[in-house]
Every structure is written in structure tokens, then in C-alpha cells.
Amino acid sequence: MDVTPVIHNTFVIERSYPVAPQKVFAAFSDPAKKRRWMGGDADGFEIVSFEMDFRVEAFERWSFRFQGGDLIKSDFCYKDIVPNTRIVAVYTMEFGDKRVSSSQVTVEFLSAGQGTTLRHTEQGAFFDGTDQSAGREHGTRGLLEELAKEIERAN
Numbered sequence: 001m002d003v004t005p006v007i008h009n010t011f012v013i014e015r016s017y018p019v020a021p022q023k024v025f026a027a028f029s030d031p032a033k034k035r036r037w038m039g040g041d042a043d044g045f046e047i048v049s050f051e052m053d054f055r056v057e058a059f060e061r062w063s064f065r066f067q068g069g070d071l072i073k074s075d076f077c078y079k080d081i082v083p084n085t086r087i088v089a090v091y092t093m094e095f096g097d098k099r100v101s102s103s104q105v106t107v108e109f110l111s112a113g114q115g116t117t118l119r120h121t122e123q124g125a126f127f128d129g130t131d132q133s134a135g136r137e138h139g140t141r142g143l144l145e146e147l148a149k150e151i152e153r154a155n
Contacts, residue, residue, distance in 0.1 A: 007126040009133035014119050015144045017151055021109035021116045025084045027150050028107065029054050037150035038143060039064060056081055060089075070096040084109055101126045101136070120144065 017024050027033045031052040039045040044067040052060040060076040073094040080088035087107045093100050103124040110117040120140060126132045 004127075004129035007129065007131040007133070008124065009126070009131065010121065010123045011133060011137045011140075012119065012121045013137065013140060013144060014117055015148075016112060016115055016117050017148060018115045019151055019155060020114070021084045021111055023151060023154065024116045024118055024147075025087075025109050027147055027154070028087060029083075033150055033154070036153075037146040038062070039146075044068075054078065054081070079104075099127060100130070101132060103136075118144065118147075 027037060031050075031054070034052065035047065035050055039047060046065045046068075048063040048065065048071065050062050054060070056078050058078055060074075060078070062072075062074040064072055066072070074091055076089045076091040078087065078089050080086065086109065088104070090102065090104050092102045101124055103122050105123075106119075106121045108119040108121075110119060122136065122140065124133055124136060
């Protein structure tokens with residue numbers, strides 16, 4: 001049996017927002033807000049199901065399609081939550097019936113004057129020898145731009 005290697009990669013994204021950490025954190029902890037900025041308004045993005053229980057050891061689950069493609073599933077488990085300071089979660093992604101990755105994500109909310117610097121660190125394991133890290137980082141940057149729109153909407 002051939003075993004393909006697991007590709008490991010880490011990326012860090014820092015993004016500034018002109019509001020206090022509490023407001024940025026709220027966009028992660030409030031299910032309605034999170035659903036909006038994580039794709040609820042994007043063209044070609046169809047959320048099939050979404051559930052979120054924002055507590056340590058609880059889950060957030062997404063099923064969605066992009067531009068009518070295969071079903072994509074993401075299952076998150078929160079490992080550490082410090083309100084207005086940090087969130088640590090692990091998650092897997094599946095495309096169709098194939099698991100493609102597992103990641104640990106740390107999101108830090110750092111006070112920066114009257115605003116917030118958000119630091120997203122993702123440590124990914126990409127299965128079947130496919131390095132998807134560049135696409136994952138690109139997608140995360142896009143989501144953080146949608147987060148900026150959500151924050152602007154709330155102010």
C-alpha cells in the first residue's frame with residue numbers, strides 16, 4: 001500500500017481593525033455575526049448547514065458549497081477561549097467524502113491603541129501529499145477582509 005506524505009505548514013496573518021478587541025471577539029463568538037462574515041453573503045457560496053456552540057470542548061460545524069461544487073465540511077472543536085484575548089481551535093476539512101486536512105488555529109486579539117491587531121496562526125497538516133497551505137492562507141485572508149466588513153456593519 002502506497003502511503004502519501006502529509007504536508008505540514010504554518011502561516012501567520014496579522015490584520016488591524018479600528019475597534020476594541022471586545023468588538024472583534026464578538027464577531028467570532030456570536031453565531032449570527034460569524035455566519036455572515038464566514039460566507040453568508042459571498043457570491044456563489046451556499047451554506048448547507050451551520051451549528052455553533054462557543055464553549056471549550058464544544059463544536060462548530062459547517063457544510064457548504066462554493067459555486068455549486070462538491071460539499072465541503074469543516075468541523076471545529078474549541079480548545080481554549082479567553083474572552084477578548086484568544087481562541088484556540090482544531091479543525092478538519094473534507095471535500096466530498098475525502099478528509100483533506102487538519103489544523104490548529106490560534107486567534108489572538110491584541111489591543112493596539114483604540115483598535116485591535118488580530119493575529120491568526122494556523123498550523124496545518126494537509127493529507128495525500130497535496131500542499132494546500134497557500135490556498136488556505138489566501139482563503140483566510142479573504143475571510144479576515146469579510147470580518148472587516150462585518151465590524152464596519154456593526155458600527
